[in-house]
Amino acid sequence: MDKGLVIDAQGVARQFLIKESGQVVRALHGLDLRVREGALTALVGPDGAGKTTFLRLVAGLLKADAGQLRVLDVDVAAQPQKVQDLISYMPQRFGLYEDLSVQENLDLYADLHGVGAEERSRRFARLLEMTDLGRFTARPAGKLSGGMKQKLGLACTLVRSPRLLLLDEPTVGVDPLSRRELWEIVQQLVEEERLSVLLTTSYMDEAERCSEVYLLHQGQLLAQGVPEEIRRHAEGLCRIAVPPAGQPARTLQARLLDEPHNVIDAVPQGGEVRFIRQREADEQRLESLLEGAPVREVEARLEDGFMVLLRAKSGAEKVDTESLRVAAPVGASGNGDAVIEVKDLVRKFGDFTAVDRTSFSVARGEIFGLLGPNGAGKTTTFRMLCGLLPASSGSLQVAGVNLRHARAQARRRIGYVSQKFSLYGNLSVRENLQFFGGAYGLSGKQLGRRMEEVSRQFDLSGHEGEPSGQLPGGYRQRLAMAVGLLHEPEILFLDEPTSGADPLARRGFWQRITALAAGGTTIIITTHFMEEAEYCDRIVIQDAGRILAMGTPQQVREQAGGKGSALNMEQAFIAIVEQAREVQA
Structure with missing residues (x-):
């Protein structure tokens, strides 16, 4: 093994046998793949690329x-325990004990790893300071x-001082403020302790820091x-288009994505549309798609290079937007009238007020986003809107x-699509559709x-007999959407539906959502991907x-940074939350 490497993989292969179908999957x-010592290294790729499998092999x-x-x-195959004694691994679903306090969780993991009293005391003090959990040591993990x-999961992973840290999607399901704090901790460890870190991530801006x-x-x-080498694949191809006044950016974006021979990728950004043109694009057709929208060239990002490489390999997903657009639910014709009206909504849990006098309305065919830090009350609001939780007081129609x-x-x-997709993993795609269809009458x-x-509509043909639990994340997301729309609901509730999804899967998801809204379906969504607020x-x-x-x-960006603000949505979100907390402090 070359000096200066912490991981040296040569010709590594791994396959899995799916017992239910007898199918062999080559992961x-x-x-x-080689990872250098003392470096922060990212593994990225679409669902089913093999990222988690590689971490588990390491x-x-x-x-x-x-x-x-x-x-x-x-040699990890010959001496797995020796490797495990030298590394720390934080999987996507890290096993905290929710009935134990923060301190008790730390003590438990220190006991499991045989961390001595002196090292434990020193290590705990540093970890509690880095994570800002020192004030919450007595709080049960389930109440965090x-x-x-x-x-806390990261702190438990680091109760001993490893030589290599493996992180599998460490920021999935956390808000931008918490994501920033987690990254500060990881970068501090790399810079001050020269810790070697290999992580997987769905956020291309995170990979760009590696x-x-x-x-x-x-x-x-x-x-x-x-990152610069990956970005180069999109060099000279990236543009920003300004849609006509009054037209949502997502409308222009959807039109561009419908032309994969001319456009590689498109995404709303700051009220405009960022797109990547094909090198051999038909100029006349491109001008027709843009309908006179002003266009300017911009520098490529890592995500742009990522999309160029993936589209060249797998092509664009064919999304049946037309049938989604015309399949308007019963009673959904005509936009503008309010289908959700909330006034002075309150929800208390004992002495704790989770939602405090919230008021808003949502129009038919509108895409309405509920955003907030973890623990802000948005999930409680969401569950009341769905009828899953009764309100303590207030009016809710x-x-x-x-x-x-x-x-x-x-x-x-x-219709309702939860973050963890309420599907039956041992049932096939067809059986899930039959079961939920029956439940909807x-x-x-x-x-x-x-x-x-x-x-x-959700491109599930050919997968009907496969167990849903064995599907890649993108297909499970599509099946969950299909299940939620079986009974043609007027309103679709989506609770962090793209959590952990790669950029490719998110594009296809939003093409479908845009088409549903155009057909009159009202969409209520919670998300921690701030770029999705632009839709x-x-x-x-x-x-x-x-x-x-x-x-x-x-309007929200301007509230955060003033008129003509150049803030992106993530910066605006952080500014608004921090300003409010300073006032309350």
Whole structure:
């Protein structure tokens, strides 16, 4: 193993047998990958690329079927325990004990790793300071916000001083403030302790902070290098277009994405549309798509290079936007009238007020975003809107039904997609659709017709017999959406539906959402991807149960930074929350 390397993988292969179907899935094949000592290194790639499988091989939790893998100059296949004694690994679902306090969780993991009293005392003091959890040592882990849980998970992972830290999607499901704090901790460890870190991430701006990036696709290495090398693949192709006044940026974005021969990628950004043109684009067709929108060239980002490389390998997903657009739910014709009206909504849990006198309305066909830090009250608000949780007081009308008195009646008119996708993993795609269709009151020819329609709209054809638990994340997301829309609801509630999804999967998801809204379906969404707030007609930012900001994305950016603000949505979000907390302090 070369000096200065902490991981040396040569020709590593790993496959899995799916017992239910007898199918063999090749997660990694012929992978060559080297990670340098003292560096922050990122593994990126779409769902099913093999990122988590590689981390588990490095951690000695799986054994490669072929190839050589040395970790810290140890043959991990021959001596997995020796490797595990030298590294720390934080998986996506880190096992905190929710009934134990912060301190008790730290003590437990220190006991498991045999950390002595003297080292434990020194290590705990440093970790509690870095994570800012020193004030919460007596609080049960189950009572922490999502961001605090992630920080505690990282602290438990680091109760001993490892030579290599493996992080699998460490910032999934956390808000921008917590994400920033987690990154400050990791970068501090790299800079001050020269800790070697290998992480996977869905956020390309996080990968851009790393000294080296490896892009995986279908178990193979597609590209590697410093972020600048990945960016170069999109050099000279990136543009910003300004849509006509009054037209949502997502409308122009959807039009551009419908032309993969001319446009590689497009995404709303600050009220405009950032897109990557094909090198051989038809200039006349491109001008026609832009409909006279002013265009300027911009520098490429890592995400742009990522999209160029992936589109060249796998092409654009074909999204059946037309059938989604015309399949307007019953009663959804005509936009503008309010379908959700909330006034002075309050929800208390004992003495704790989770939602404090919240008021807003949502128009038919609107995409409305609920944003806020972990623990801000947005999930509680969301669950009350869905009829899953009764309000303590206030007025709440959904689809013309008073939710405080007729929740069951309202639920028949709404669809719901939860963050963890409430699917039955041991049932096939077809069986999930049949089960949920029956639960929504569909049967016979009507159920068969709707199953056929949503399978086409969400590109599930060919996967009907596969267990949903074995599907890649992007397909599970599509199936969850299909299930939520089987009964053609007027309103669709989406609770962090793209959490952990890669940029490719998020583009396809938002193409479908844009088409549904154009057909009259009202969309209520919570998300921690601030770029997704740009797809919304209006957004609300909550913290400590109260609304801090409400309006169009542009109005919210201006509230955070003044007229003509150049802040992006993540910067605006952080500024608004921090300003409000300073006033309350």
